[in-house]
Amino acid sequence: MSxxxxxxxxxxxxxxxxxxNVSLKIDKGEWLAIMGxxxxxxxxxxxIIGCLDKPSKGQVLFDGKDISKESRRKLTEFHRDKIGLVxxxxxxxNYLNAVENVMVAQYYHSMPDEKEAxxxxxxxxxxxRAKHLPSQLSGGxxxxxxxxxxxxxxxxxxxxxxxxxNLDEANENIVLDIFKRLHKEGTSLIxxxxxxxxxxxxxxxxxxxxxxxxxxxxxEKFSEG
Amino acid sequence: xxKKTLMFFRMVAASFIRRRSRMLxxxxxxxxxxxxxxGLVMIYYDVPRQMSTQFRSYGxxxxxxxxxxxxxxxxxxxxxxxxxxENELEGYTPYRYENSKIHNMPVTFAGIDFESVTKTSPxxxxxxxxxxxDGEALVGAKVAEKLGLKTGESVSAENSFExxxxxxxxxxxEYEIFEDPxxxxxxxxxxxxxxxxGILETGGSEEEYIYVTYKDVEYLSLTKRGYDIVEVSAAxxxxxxxxxxxxxxxxxxxxxxxxxxxxxxxxxxxxDKLQSLVFIVTAxxxxxxxxxxxTTMTAVITERRKEIGLRKSLGAYxxxxxxxxxxxxxxxxxxxxxxxxxxxxxxxxLVSMNVFSTSITFRPLLIPITIAASVLVTGLxxxxxxxxxxxxxxxxxxxxx
Ligand SMILES: Nc1ncnc2c1ncn2[C@@H]1O[C@H](COP(=O)(O)OP(=O)(O)OP(=O)(O)O)[C@@H](O)[C@H]1O
Ligand SMILES: [Mg+2]
Numbered sequence: 324m325s326x327x328x329x330x331x332x333x334x335x336x337x338x339x340x341x342x343x344n345v346s347l348k349i350d351k352g353e354w355l356a357i358m359g360x361x362x363x364x365x366x367x368x369x370x371i372i373g374c375l376d377k378p379s380k381g382q383v384l385f386d387g388k389d390i391s392k393e394s395r396r397k398l399t400e401f402h403r404d405k406i407g408l409v410x411x412x413x414x415x416x417n418y419l420n421a422v423e424n425v426m427v428a429q430y431y432h433s434m435p436d437e438k439e440a441x442x443x444x445x446x447x448x449x450x451x452r453a454k455h456l457p458s459q460l461s462g463g464x465x466x467x468x469x470x471x472x473x474x475x476x477x478x479x480x481x482x483x484x485x486x487x488x489n490l491d492e493a494n495e496n497i498v499l500d501i502f503k504r505l506h507k508e509g510t511s512l513i514x515x516x517x518x519x520x521x522x523x524x525x526x527x528x529x530x531x532x533x534x535x536x537x538x539x540x541x542x543e544k545f546s547e548g
Numbered sequence: 549x550x551k552k553t554l555m556f557f558r559m560v561a562a563s564f565i566r567r568r569s570r571m572l573x574x575x576x577x578x579x580x581x582x583x584x585x586x587g588l589v590m591i592y593y594d595v596p597r598q599m600s601t602q603f604r605s606y607g608x609x610x611x612x613x614x615x616x617x618x619x620x621x622x623x624x625x626x627x628x629x630x631x632x633x634e635n636e637l638e639g640y641t642p643y644r645y646e647n648s649k650i651h652n653m654p655v656t657f658a659g660i661d662f663e664s665v666t667k668t669s670p671x672x673x674x675x676x677x678x679x680x681x682d683g684e685a686l687v688g689a690k691v692a693e694k695l696g697l698k699t700g701e702s703v704s705a706e707n708s709f710e711x712x713x714x715x716x717x718x719x720x721x722e723y724e725i726f727e728d729p730x731x732x733x734x735x736x737x738x739x740x741x742x743x744x745x746g747i748l749e750t751g752g753s754e755e756e757y758i759y760v761t762y763k764d765v766e767y768l769s770l771t772k773r774g775y776d777i778v779e780v781s782a783a784x785x786x787x788x789x790x791x792x793x794x795x796x797x798x799x800x801x802x803x804x805x806x807x808x809x810x811x812x813x814x815x816x817x818x819x820d821k822l823q824s825l826v827f828i829v830t831a832x833x834x835x836x837x838x839x840x841x842x843t844t845m846t847a848v849i850t851e852r853r854k855e856i857g858l859r860k861s862l863g864a865y866x867x868x869x870x871x872x873x874x875x876x877x878x879x880x881x882x883x884x885x886x887x888x889x890x891x892x893x894x895x896x897x898l899v900s901m902n903v904f905s906t907s908i909t910f911r912p913l914l915i916p917i918t919i920a921a922s923v924l925v926t927g928l929x930x931x932x933x934x935x936x937x938x939x940x941x942x943x944x945x946x947x948x949x
Contacts, residue, residue: 396865
């Protein structure tokens, strides 16, 4: 059964169709890469999937339920419970240390629990840096805090918009290893990327161009195995 | 405390501790506002007290005059004064006027008590010294000009009398008396030597007299009698004063008392005007404080738009964010209010010392009021920027680099 389905989704900014009649199905546990040139509508699509934005037209089905017509408040609840977000610019709260940043996600979700938050940091290899402020962490470390925060509430789906865009190769590999582990554990992943190497790790690659899906291919690496 | 509340305070505390410099700016704005506000309110309530002491020091507010007889006797004076409560009585000065001549020009002498006159006429401006002893005189500026008198000079006042059987001869030196050989009438060319210790400037009719001791006017006039007028300074409001004048006029025969209208009437109007001035200034400061705090809070909150967007993307409702930010704002307001009410007292004290030269009464009730006002104003000032910031679209702020 598909986890998520976009049905004829359009997002219109004035004259511009940032997304133009896009339909897409994503299965549970699937790792999907979204690629395409700048301005093709990747972030727009992520925001709609992540319930941060509503489509102008069309439906978004999550577990078969249409969420595009829900109220803002319902959407907030929904995405808080089901989705973890990873941003290119990390977006950590600069006056909270690493573990507190992770706990903020617990705070709005259910109950903050420092022990669990530390475990999440451990999973991304940052247990020793738990008390550091974002300004005292490297970009790669900040991104890992961001990932720890995204996975703390065990979401069904992790959305990552250019998660490795600001990282060097070593850190990129650390992040990809974390994604691989999450994928193995059954978490669905949608990763927007410019980087073909990052795209290659996904099971399926969707290309966007001018708001249309121009190609949607299975990664041979996986279909063989 | 449950873990959620704990985390809430942990975040608020972190925001205060790790964003110190920002918070200090905002706190500073709140403190300044609270200080000026509480200071002005303190002054506002203290102005009447301050000003009435000021006005009292502007001299006599009651005047006693003889009603039937020629003068007020010492007994009548004593009886009248006893009708004014001792704690309200600031001072009183009886005046006795006598005419004489200096350099053949008519002048009026006033016998006064040089000590008590400082209480009833504190506005007297003297160049030179206030006389201390008999034989010394304070000369009104107009008289001094007319007669060309200067401080440090000595002059003689001369009176000539016909001696009748009523005349108190004991006061007259032998050598001043001579007998008209033709008529056999006795005359006296009487004089009083005085040294001028100071010139009096008031801008009013007081400048037309020469002031000496009672003993000197008595000597000059060669008659013993009471006083022509008594100026009384009492620390009481107009209505109370009015009741005293009635009591004195009714109870003391031979004395009629009245208010000095000019000073007491204007006292109340000036007070009212001053108080409404302070009130307007306070209101303006309140509005300015609010604008200042609102501007600061707007800057502080705008800076955190990304954070707000992020919190929303993590599942915060608008109400959560409003509560969190308001809590920070109210905490600022409370802290600012506490410091402001202390500094406000210092501020009011300084103003009072400089303007009125008296210390201000401390009003403990003003502390909770200042804190409450500060919390309220800061809360209102925060509400506007928070309300607008909370509506940010997380998709938009999180996308921006
Ligand atoms: N809020 C908005 N208002 C108007 N136009 C917008 C808005 N957001 C996005 N767009 C436009 O929609 C189009 C798609 O934007 P989007 O951010 O989805 O591109 P993208 O594929 O993520 O590009 P990039 O790789 O540079 O991040 C762009 O042409 C952009 O200018
Ligand atoms: Mg983008």
